[in-house]
Amino acid sequence: MLVLMIYCVAISTAAVTYKVGDEEGWDPVVSMESWTKGKTFFAGDVLEFIYDDPYDVAVVNKTAHDDCSLNDASIVLERTGDNKYTLPFGANYFIDSHPDICALGLKMAIDAKAPPT
Numbered sequence: 001m002l003v004l005m006i007y008c009v010a011i012s013t014a015a016v017t018y019k020v021g022d023e024e025g026w027d028p029v030v031s032m033e034s035w036t037k038g039k040t041f042f043a044g045d046v047l048e049f050i051y052d053d054p055y056d057v058a059v060v061n062k063t064a065h066d067d068c069s070l071n072d073a074s075i076v077l078e079r080t081g082d083n084k085y086t087l088p089f090g091a092n093y094f095i096d097s098h099p100d101i102c103a104l105g106l107k108m109a110i111d112a113k114a115p116p117t
């Protein structure tokens, strides 16, 4: 079943993989709000977060994104330095799990639209 679903996604859309922050990666030197501007993201597109210590990636809800603080709904991705995340449909929020680093601008909101058919 899972294989079939993956196959259907693969043939119905041309998913794009984005390297978040381009050359700099997921790093507060990049304004992530600016990086997302002008891009249209679709469900099924992949975000690749490449980062160094001490940074990390947390998948959070709007409250945590706005407050730069984790809550019960937050998932911190394994700190491998290179995480790929497939966007589900709808609102997606990412922050660095450290409030001070998040506050520097290492946070972003992405609205993933329904994929073109």
Ligand SMILES: *[C@@H]1O[C@H](CO)[C@@H](O)[C@H](O)[C@H]1NC(C)=O
Pocket (backbone or CB within 6 Å): 061, 062, 063, 064, 071, 072, 073
């Ligand atoms: C985010 O999750 C927290 C903890 O579960 C919850 O209290 C809060 O209402 C959620 N915010 C939104 C916008 O869903």
